[in-house]
Amino acid sequence: MLRRRQIGKAGWGWSLFAGVISLIYFFPVLWIILTAFKTRADTLATPPKLFFTPTLDNFVSVFSRTMVGGQEAIDTGFGLFFFNSIFIAGTSVLLALIIGTLAAYGFSRYPLRGNDTYLFIILTTRMLPPIVVIIPIFLMFRITGLSGTYFGIILLYTAFNLPFSIWMIKSFFDELNREVEDAARMDGSSERRVFFRISLPQVTAGLAATAVFALILTWNEFLFALLLTGTETRTVPVAMGRTIGGEIGVDYGLLGAIVSLFLIPVFVVTFALQNQLLRGVTFGTIRK
């Protein structure tokens, strides 16, 4: 009789091993989170303190703190910045998904003359260091009055997410079995019905994975947000960057608190879409 070994299953021993490795890998993040609960003296203690009396002061100062020379604690505006980040990233990811899905379906099912050239040009727009396009974009935003508006920054982020989204979603459409689509057409389904009822439902895992990647990139974008958002539309990374330029050095506890709070939304979304992420990440490179 053949000895049957379960392939792909492991027990608690493996959990322990993976746990240790994961914790080592996670350690810098853990340290940032711990720093958020430390007093200013503890953040720079030598030797570094792993055990300390936790304080929530840093989290309070994220939202309201006494400015240098001020008497009373004032609102730092972080509530608004958090809203801005969620609103701007959410809307632009959604827009990139909608426009990207349409384009990907077009490129995949109704190839244009020079289809591959278009796709390559789309990819090259991701290759240039952002610093190069920032000067004309900055001038363009100033001339058209888009500077400091939600509309401007959302449109810009949508454009940034499009190349990646189109390439990724197109690969999912390419992977689908077209015979099912053709059969539906033979049965008299309109093109719209084929798209919404047959093609689109089969790529949802891919769309979820694309959304997670686009969200992570947009969520943390710094340079364009710095130059193109105003005080009303400022995002958290920009506000984060402003806290490190203080005259009394970096307040690591405060920064740690901002980083920790800012991590929660993407963490939750990624966790919720984790299964899709693994299924959808293949970019259609695996032939069935």
Next chain:
Amino acid sequence: MSHPTEPQGFVGWLLSPERRGALLVAPAIFVLFVMNIFPLMWSFGLSFFNYRANRLTVPSFRGLYYYERVLTDPVVWERFQTTAIIVGSSVLLQLIVGFLLALLFERAFPGRRILLMLVLTPMMLSFVAVGVFFKLFYEPTFGLLSQFVSVFTGEPYAILATPTSALIGIVVADAWMWSPFVMLLVLAGLVSVPKYLYEAAEIDRASWWRRFRTITFPYIKSLLLLAVLFRTIETFKLFDIVYLITEGGPGSSTETIAVYVYRLAFQFFRTSQASALAYILLFVVIVLTNLYLYGVQRRSQEL
């Protein structure tokens, strides 16, 4: 059965089947044109004029002058070398670490979902956070690394003080942040391998290496190649981490080409020269990408 009335006139012309492809891609092309391609062409134009972003004088045409300056500038070649070293070692490290992590998470085990999330978090941090906190970790007096090393040597360790170790510091920070991305791609490949292939190998008593080479590797090969492409393009643009951790120092030993472009554009206000350099950079990346894609295609045809 009633047919929906066909739209007439312009709308009818627009919605006709032969324009369906063009119509579907039109919104994407429009957004990309306004926000990417138009600014690209604008800055391409700027690279031929002596334009300075901090002056109001009318720029005059200088032709290829700035391209000539960039190509004869020895500093540019040094920055290219630094960038190549960082890209090469960081992408290699990401591949190794990402691959090992993927092997760790290939099997199902209790607590896998939550541990996988822990490993993915570095990718979700903002560059500002990674930059500032790695600078703290590397700091000679308070930094964790220095404290750790001094347990053994008794002396504080300043990793950012010498050119080579500063490069290592940058590469470690970047690879730490992006290895999870490679892991995700490899993991997706690993879990897609049909189980019956492994069972067949088990019956044939195939060695671990043989099983890896003939079953596992073909499934993850294309994903690995894709990971290399994406990570190379992104690492080539590496700016934030370098700027925050070392600002290019000590001296200029860790200054990447992207940091140099930034300095040219926003510290020296040589806007045109920066644009010219950026275009040469774009050209290099396009050529490398094409060579790479060409190589990948030839490989897959040989097999």
